[in-house]
Amino acid sequence: MKKANPILTKNLRNNSKKTSNLKLINSTIRSISERGINETTMSNVSQGAGLSQGIVNFHFKTKELLLIETLKFISNEYLASFQKRLQKAGDDPQKQIISIIDHDFDKKICNRDKIAVWYTFLGEAKFKPVYMQICKERDEYYSGTIFSIFSILINKEKNTNLSAKKLTSCLLALTMGLWLDQLVDSENFIRQEAREICVDFVIKNFPKQFKGLS
Amino acid sequence: MKKANPILTKNLRNNSKKTSNLKLINSTIRSISERGINETTMSNVSQGAGLSQGIVNFHFKTKELLLIETLKFISNEYLASFQKRLQKAGDDPQKQIISIIDHDFDKKICNRDKIAVWYTFLGEAKFKPVYMQICKERDEYYSGTIFSIFSILINKEKNTNLSAKKLTSCLLALTMGLWLDQLVDSENFIRQEAREICVDFVIKNFPKQFKGLS
Amino acid sequence: MKKANPILTKNLRNNSKKTSNLKLINSTIRSISERGINETTMSNVSQGAGLSQGIVNFHFKTKELLLIETLKFISNEYLASFQKRLQKAGDDPQKQIISIIDHDFDKKICNRDKIAVWYTFLGEAKFKPVYMQICKERDEYYSGTIFSIFSILINKEKNTNLSAKKLTSCLLALTMGLWLDQLVDSENFIRQEAREICVDFVIKNFPKQFKGLS
Amino acid sequence: MKKANPILTKNLRNNSKKTSNLKLINSTIRSISERGINETTMSNVSQGAGLSQGIVNFHFKTKELLLIETLKFISNEYLASFQKRLQKAGDDPQKQIISIIDHDFDKKICNRDKIAVWYTFLGEAKFKPVYMQICKERDEYYSGTIFSIFSILINKEKNTNLSAKKLTSCLLALTMGLWLDQLVDSENFIRQEAREICVDFVIKNFPKQFKGLS
DNA sequence: AATGAATGAGGGTTCATTCAT
DNA sequence: CATGAATGAACCCTCATTCAT
Numbered sequence: 005m006k007k008a009n010p011i012l013t014k015n016l017r018n019n020s021k022k023t024s025n026l027k028l029i030n031s032t033i034r035s036i037s038e039r040g041i042n043e044t045t046m047s048n049v050s051q052g053a054g055l056s057q058g059i060v061n062f063h064f065k066t067k068e069l070l071l072i073e074t075l076k077f078i079s080n081e082y083l084a085s086f087q088k089r090l091q092k093a094g095d096d097p098q099k100q101i102i103s104i105i106d107h108d109f110d111k112k113i114c115n116r117d118k119i120a121v122w123y124t125f126l127g128e129a130k131f132k133p134v135y136m137q138i139c140k141e142r143d144e145y146y147s148g149t150i151f152s153i154f155s156i157l158i159n160k161e162k163n164t165n166l167s168a169k170k171l172t173s174c175l176l177a178l179t180m181g182l183w184l185d186q187l188v189d190s191e192n193f194i195r196q197e198a199r200e201i202c203v204d205f206v207i208k209n210f211p212k213q214f215k216g217l218s
Numbered sequence: 219m220k221k222a223n224p225i226l227t228k229n230l231r232n233n234s235k236k237t238s239n240l241k242l243i244n245s246t247i248r249s250i251s252e253r254g255i256n257e258t259t260m261s262n263v264s265q266g267a268g269l270s271q272g273i274v275n276f277h278f279k280t281k282e283l284l285l286i287e288t289l290k291f292i293s294n295e296y297l298a299s300f301q302k303r304l305q306k307a308g309d310d311p312q313k314q315i316i317s318i319i320d321h322d323f324d325k326k327i328c329n330r331d332k333i334a335v336w337y338t339f340l341g342e343a344k345f346k347p348v349y350m351q352i353c354k355e356r357d358e359y360y361s362g363t364i365f366s367i368f369s370i371l372i373n374k375e376k377n378t379n380l381s382a383k384k385l386t387s388c389l390l391a392l393t394m395g396l397w398l399d400q401l402v403d404s405e406n407f408i409r410q411e412a413r414e415i416c417v418d419f420v421i422k423n424f425p426k427q428f429k430g431l432s
Numbered sequence: 433m434k435k436a437n438p439i440l441t442k443n444l445r446n447n448s449k450k451t452s453n454l455k456l457i458n459s460t461i462r463s464i465s466e467r468g469i470n471e472t473t474m475s476n477v478s479q480g481a482g483l484s485q486g487i488v489n490f491h492f493k494t495k496e497l498l499l500i501e502t503l504k505f506i507s508n509e510y511l512a513s514f515q516k517r518l519q520k521a522g523d524d525p526q527k528q529i530i531s532i533i534d535h536d537f538d539k540k541i542c543n544r545d546k547i548a549v550w551y552t553f554l555g556e557a558k559f560k561p562v563y564m565q566i567c568k569e570r571d572e573y574y575s576g577t578i579f580s581i582f583s584i585l586i587n588k589e590k591n592t593n594l595s596a597k598k599l600t601s602c603l604l605a606l607t608m609g610l611w612l613d614q615l616v617d618s619e620n621f622i623r624q625e626a627r628e629i630c631v632d633f634v635i636k637n638f639p640k641q642f643k644g645l646s
Numbered sequence: 647m648k649k650a651n652p653i654l655t656k657n658l659r660n661n662s663k664k665t666s667n668l669k670l671i672n673s674t675i676r677s678i679s680e681r682g683i684n685e686t687t688m689s690n691v692s693q694g695a696g697l698s699q700g701i702v703n704f705h706f707k708t709k710e711l712l713l714i715e716t717l718k719f720i721s722n723e724y725l726a727s728f729q730k731r732l733q734k735a736g737d738d739p740q741k742q743i744i745s746i747i748d749h750d751f752d753k754k755i756c757n758r759d760k761i762a763v764w765y766t767f768l769g770e771a772k773f774k775p776v777y778m779q780i781c782k783e784r785d786e787y788y789s790g791t792i793f794s795i796f797s798i799l800i801n802k803e804k805n806t807n808l809s810a811k812k813l814t815s816c817l818l819a820l821t822m823g824l825w826l827d828q829l830v831d832s833e834n835f836i837r838q839e840a841r842e843i844c845v846d847f848v849i850k851n852f853p854k855q856f857k858g859l860s
Numbered sequence: 861a862a863t864g865a866a867t868g869a870g871g872g873t874t875c876a877t878t879c880a881t
Numbered sequence: 882c883a884t885g886a887a888t889g890a891a892c893c894c895t896c897a898t899t900c901a902t
Contacts, residue, residue: 024886040345042256046872056888061873063886120344127341130334130401131254139402166418174415177395184394185387187344188353201388204380208422238861260897270863275898277861452882468773470684474876484884489877491882548772555769558762558829559682567830594846601827602843608826609819615772616781629816632808636850666865688893698867703894705865 025063025073027053032074037117041071041124072134075125078118079142085113086146097156098213101206104150108179109199116190119183147172161210171209178202239277239287241267246288251331255285255338286348289339292332293356299327300360311370312427315420318364322393323413330404333397361386375424385423392416453491453501455481460502465545469499469552500562503553506546507570513541514574525584526641529634532578536607537627544618547611575600589638599637606630667705667715669695674716679759683713683766714776717767720760721784727755728788739798740855743848746792750821751841758832761825789814803852813851820844 031052035044046060046067053059064070086107093103107113129135154168166174182198207214245266249258260274260281267273278284300321307317321327343349368382368389380388396412421428459480463472474488474495481487492498514535521531535541557563582596582603594602610626635642673694677686688702688709695701706712728749735745749755771777796810808816824840849856 038345040342043345045870047870058874058889059887062888065873067872123337124341124344126398126402127338128254128256130330130338131252131257136402143402166415170411170415170418173396173399173411174392174419177392177399177412177415178388179395180398181391181393181395182387184340184398185391188340188350188357197384197387198391201380201384201391204384205388205419259895272864272899273862276863281897466773468770470770471773473874486878486885487883490884495876551765552769552772554826554830555766556682558766559680559685564830571830594843598839598843598846601824601839602820602847605820605823605827605840605843606816607823609821609823610815612768612822612826613815613819616768616778616785625812625815626819629808629812629819632812633816633847687891689891700868700895701866704867707894709893 024053024055024059027055028060028063028070029074029077032070033078033117033121036074036124037120041128046070071125072138075135075138078121078125079138082113083142083145086149090149097153097160100153101150101157102203104153105175105179105199105202105206109182109195109202111195114183114186114195114198116186119187123184123187143176147176150175157210157213161212164209166209175202175205178205238267238269238273241269242274242277242284243288243291246284247292247331247335250288250335250338255342260284282348285339286352289349289352292335292339293352296327297356297359300363304363311367311374314367315364315371316417318367319389319393319413319416319420323396323409323416325409328397328400328409328412330400333401337398337401357390361390364389371424371427375426378423380423389416389419392419452481452483452487455483456488456491456498457502457505460498461506461545461549464502464549464552469556474498496562499553500566503563503566506549506553507566510541511570511573514577518577525581525588528581529578529585530631532581533603533607533627533630533634537610537623537630539623542611542614542623542626544614547615551612551615571604575604578603585638585641589640592637594637603630603633606633666695666697666701669697670702670705670712671716671719674712675720675759675763678716678766679762683770688712713767714780717777717780720763720767721780724755725784725787728791732791739795739802742795743792743799744845746795747817747821747841747844747848751824751837751844753837756825756828756837756840758828761829765826765829785818789818792817799852799855803854806851808851817844817847820847 028049031049032044035048035052039048047057049070050057050060060067060070064073086104089103089107090100093099125135126139129139151168151172154171158164158168158171164171179202182201185198186193186195203214242263245263246258249262249266253262261271263284264271264273274281274284278287300318303317303321304314307313339349340353343353365382365386368385372378372382372385378385393416396415399412400407400409417428456477459477460472463476463480467476475485477498478485478487488495488498492501514532517531517535518528521527553563554567557567579596579600582599586592586596586599592599607630610629613626614621631642670691673691674686677690677694681690689699691712692699692702702709702712706715728746731745731749732742735741767777768781771781793810793814796813800806800810800813806813821844824843827840828835828837845856
């Protein structure tokens with residue numbers, strides 16, 4: 005039978021009130037951004053959280069479930085921040101679309117670690133339906149919101165040659181593609197430039213409403 | 219215009235032997251597209267190639283080296299196809315840019331398996347400088363080519379508000395982003411629409427030269 | 433005849449408190465009968481008792497001690513029931529031996545769960561002297577009782593070719609073997625038949641005294 | 647990635663021609679007889695076979711499958727020996743039944759180790775249908791054979807009060823019960839006595855045919 | 861070149877045990 | 882007495898790698 009060492013056990017006990025779950029998820033994010041998913045071990049994660057081996061299984065049952073919870077956490081974090089920013093923009097669709105772009109290239113969102121973690125999960129999503137599901141959910145909320153805004157803008161603009169659907173796809177693709185740039189060539193990636201590219205896309209498609217904005 | 223990629227030509231020569239090496243690389247690609255890199259084992263690869271266990275180490279020394287060769291192979295395959303298409307377009311920059319877009323959303327290039335493999339490597343690249351290097355090389359060749367074309371188009375167009383550099387980033391981001399769409403939402407992804415989005419981007423930026431094209 | 437088993441009386445007193453101890457032992461029995469000893473975890477046991485994790489160690493110190501107490505409990509339960517039945521039979525050795533057989537194939541004793549638990553412990557006893565000791569104690573009490581009865585019957589019968597010792601071994605072996613049947617082939621096992629086999633054994637060995645009984 | 651130590655690897659290589667599979671099964675039997683199933687680790691088994699850790703999984707996939715193969719091996723070994731002995735007895739049912747009894751209490755069959763392993767598996771069989779299946783198969787073959795012999799003997803004897811079925815159950819139970827004795831009280835267990843008990847059982851039930859045999 | 865049995869490091873997971881609350 | 886989060890040893894299993902054949 006297995007016996008725990010009582011002396012080693014006593015010391016490393018007192019931690020902050022932050023729940024262990026949260027500590028472990030944050031440690032997981034850190035580890036994934038540093039090593040990737042596969043090189044992230046349960047040992048890494050627990051050590052990174054200042055806790056001991058078995059604890060991850062105690063809280064999350066399996067590594068797979070830990071990863072799922074981590075992805076959910078990231079997704080929710082993104083959406084919460086997204087919604088908050090959108091609320092600040094008020095009811096003006098012009099301000100809204102700009103605030104979304106600003107948000108997506110904000111340092112808090114568009115930094116190497118977060119993007120890395122996001123793409124790491126996305127890379128696995130093809131083989132893990134659960135990941136895919138979570139990614140899609142975020143995607144749909146995000147797309148839906150943008151679609152609504154573009155629909156309004158199209159109405160106001162009177163003549164545009166792209167449909168709201170295509171415009172949405174396009175902005176999404178642009179954003180994702182530019183994020184990827186940051187990953188592949190982070191030295192040369194300039195947040196401001198990426199933002200401008202997106203804003204220019206909006207201007208080009210709604211010249212009347214966004215004239216003089218660039 | 220750029221001259222032939224030296225990595226490309228070298229590797230294609232080697233592979234032309236149609237040896238076990240090639241069988242193993244193809245098996246690796248298949249396995250990655252089905253399972254991802256982490257679940258791809260030496261055993262998978264050798265079995266998929268109809269060969270025996272130890273053979274991969276015999277030919278590629280380590281798993282890491284096998285993966286590197288595989289990535290090189292994919293990258294070269296892309297570039298070879300890219301160059302071929304470009305040559306067909308002749309010297310007209312308008313035709314060239316369109317042919318590049320057509321190429322990127324051709325079934326041979328933009329299909330779920332190929333994209334999946336590509337993004338899988340890209341997902342790992344952050345933690346594996348060797349992968350990153352190979353990805354960048356492809357990227358630079360591709361970007362460089364597009365940059366040259368956009369530079370000529372800008373000259374002809376007279377007034378455009380985006381620089382050749384930004385236009386290049388933008389088209390690249392669009393392409394990569396749209397490819398990603400195919401991965402995340404392959405059911406709703408429509409190759410033709412993706413192509414149109416890119417073409418529209420070119421039209422919007424060079425209205426004089428591309429008028430009447432859509 | 434033998435006097436009351438001292439282990440028995442002591443434990444029954446302890447358990448009469450109807451405390452958590454008893455709940456835990458019962459939960460242990462249930463778990464062993466459902467899963468076996470190896471798959472019985474402290475967690476299983478405490479949950480089954482409607483109590484919390486650490487409680488088992490609190491009450492029994494270690495898993496090993498819990499199992500020992502459980503085995504003792506079962507052994508005592510058997511012996512208590514055995515003694516009770518024997519008392520009802522009065523002083524007639526013929527009635528006594530029959531009542532012992534009846535008891536051993538009574539539903540309360542010879543049912544799949546109880547037998548399973550018993551054999552599970554017996555299976556471990558080879559490697560755990562403590563279990564062996566407890567099993568032997570029960571065995572010796574039981575054998576001793578039967579031996580005494582057979583000795584009297586032999587005296588009365590005048591000629592029998594088997595010694596009291598062998599007769600005892602034989603009845604014991606028969607009983608244990610038939611119990612095992614119930615475990616291995618519980619569908620086809622018939623309590624009544626098993627009982628008859630044992631009774632027939634007695635008849636065959638003491639034809640004068642048991643004539644006309646079957 | 648995992649790297650094997652090449653120096654340690656080289657030494658412990660050359661073994662006898664006995665296949666690894668067989669070595670591992672024998673090591674498993676030894677370990678189970680010494681420690682029981684649960685305390686038998688993959689490490690124990692491979693070390694006992696003079697091989698290295700991962701080899702058991704290589705040959706048997708999982709511990710469970712190793713155990714199943716081991717049980718099958720034991721069962722087959724028993725049946726092979728049983729059949730051989732029966733053949734030697736020729737066609738005489740009297741000789742046959744005696745040779746079966748002799749076989750069951752032969753040192754090769756009825757020794758502490760073998761019995762221990764057998765009962766260990768039997769103890770687990772309630773929770774593992776696969777074990778149960780294998781145990782039953784052996785049982786049915788064995789029972790079937792004895793049943794046939796008893797049927798013939800009953801015919802010849804003319805009057806017996808037990809059916810062939812009951813006689814079979816009874817001999818089986820006796821054998822199993824006596825084997826158990828050897829486990830629980832191996833010091834006092836006497837092979838010869840156990841044999842006599844069984845022979846006496848036959849004599850008592852077929853007095854005409856077996857008179858003067860004891 | 862090719863085979864495939866064998867190696868062994870390392871990972872995920874389980875679970876008896878401890879202990880602050 | 883009771884709780885349940887935390888500990889850590891030990892297990893099973895995977896798999897890249899080696900090497901005799």
